Amino acid sequence: MTKEQRENKETFSLSALRGLFRSYGYAEYRVNRFEDYELYARNRNFLRSDRILTFTDVDGSLKAMRPDVTLSIVRNYTGIPLWKVSYTENIYRPDENGFRQIPQTGLECLGDVDDVMQSEVLMLACRSLAMISDGYLMDLSHLGFVPALAAEAAKGEQGKLLLEAVRQKNTSLIRSICQENGAPEKLQQDLLWTAQAYGGPRPMLERMRQMVRNREMEEACADLERIVKGTVCFLPEAALRIDLSIMDDLHYYNGLIFRGMIQGLPAPILYGGRYDNLLTAMGKEGKAIGFAVYLDLLNEYRREQDKYDADVLLQYGDGDSPEAVIRAIEALRGQGFSVRAQKDGEGLRFRKKVLLGEEVQKDE
Amino acid sequence: MSEQWLNIALPKGRLGEEAARILEQAGFGCPKLRDNGRKLVLENPENRVRCFWVKPADTAIYVERGAADLGIVGSDILTECEPEVYELADLGIGLCAMCAAGPADWTDRQDRPLRVATKFPRTARAYFAKQGRDIDVIRLSGSIELAPILGLSDVIVDIVETGKTLKENGLVPLETIMPVSARLIANKVSYKFAYERVTALGNAVAAACGRREAG
Secondary structure, three states: OOHHHHHHHHHOOHHHHHHHHHHOOOEEOOOOOOEEHHHHHOOHHHOOOOOOOEEEOOOOOEEEOOOOOHHHHHHOOOOOOEEEEEEEEEEEEEEOOEEEEEEEEEEEEEEOOOHHHHHHHHHHHHHHHHHHOOOEEEEEEEOOOHHHHHOOOOOHHHHHHHHHHHHOOOHHHHHHHHHHOOOOHHHHHHHHHHHHOOEOHHHHHHHHHHOOOOHHHHHHHHHHHHHHHHHHHHOOOOOEEEOOOOOOOOOOOOOEEEEEEEOOOOOOOEEEEEOHHHHHHOOOOOEEEEEEEEHHHHHHHHHHHOOOOEEEEEEOOOOOOHHHHHHHHHHHHHOOOOEEEEOOOOOOOEEEEEEOOOOOOOOO | OOOOOEEEEEEOOHHHHHHHHHHHHOOOOOHHHHOOOOOOEEEEOOOOEEEEEEOHHHHHHHHHOOOOOEEEEEHHHHHHHOOOEEEEEEOOOOOEEEEEEEEOOOOOOOOOOEEEEEOOHHHHHHHHHHOOOOEEEEEOOOOOOHHHHOOOOOEEEEEEOOOHHHHHOOEEEEEEEEEEOEEEEEEHHHHHHOHHHHHHHHHHHHHHHHHHHHO
């Protein structure tokens, strides 16, 4: 890792991220500490897990520890033409070891969501990851594309299984479902391509346009193309990729869906997309798009990167003058290094050991 | 820039040894895997492949959590654990079946929950739920065949390769739940950051498996 990359990582802070959201007009929003359980009971389809942490409040009402922030925000949407909010909240979700508190930050844009808003949200998602690391990728998909293609090959339970096979990039299962349902060879090849192909927007969109078979696929291509064009206009260096096998949460999302990844982390750290379905289900009019960054994974990333107690161990002896040691500490800090000064460095982890009086090259 | 190392988790035992041979035929092997030493991590600097031996049931966890970029795992484990990984190829090795088995003279009495001993509780629940059969899962970690013999369970759900162990213990396969084979899996983020190498490996492994089948 270069010194510049280290500095990028070290300057990342939540307040800087919130500042970024504010600079594009996203007001900070606090949701209630607890929610009525009923909110989640009525919208189970939109939750990733059926299990919700509940408790009985002093007035006897059943409350829940929030498993999702977006539902709370949508519930409070009053129908103004455009509502742009950002949040930093904890959510509570189960894993194999029980419920976990997960810190999350993100933003939502509700109402008259047009192409500019879609590109702006995607650009902000890219900028959020770029604040954590230069080594990020933003994968895009469109939920109008593969489901419309897969429907030409299989329907009902077989259709669902086919989508799952594409999602897992399971080529042998795609082949066997296509053969079982008598899908033509060209359609099978197209489905295999959607599962396996991965690359920059331009070549991917070109190939996608060639395989359009119906109106939904055509609209999905055009939508994705407009969003990419706008995003690159905002942020030319955006690390965008297309992976059409991303089809998580078909109840929740519609249209654009995206996942952000940081090199060195085992799972995506950012999830986002269009979720008009949720607004409709909650009796609201309008469109919606947003994303969330899972900050617990960010801590994981820092643990991975923070393998050193300091960049430099500055070792000095009993005979050295305190002034000389202090001057050396400040000089090294001035060069951008973190410094740990002490007489004995045993048990410490550092990139370089420097004896008092030695010089360190700036590019180290 | 030099190519990134690929970390591959292989299941200890016969299946892993066969998978190591396929990797070698595909050009992504690690000759040191042929040594019968106790070393768990083996590297081939020429093709920048690092292989490590893990307990078969743990392979998917290593891949899902990113400790390994790729791994070889039985489809029984994938069905049971549903890890968030990509399933890139069916290697066509380690062929066996997930079966419900019981004593030869056993008949299902529908007036009580069926007691099922297994290492695969999720698979067993899903299978019997489809049949509308209420079951009491008894989770065991080994010697599953013992459970019906000692009256601990009515039937078992387990992997059956030749059926010899069942037969020697007075049991017979009652129904086949699903065929099982070894799969090549990839971590979802590694797949993206090392796309060219991972897909090259996946395609080469699939081709090597095809050649073996044809041969």
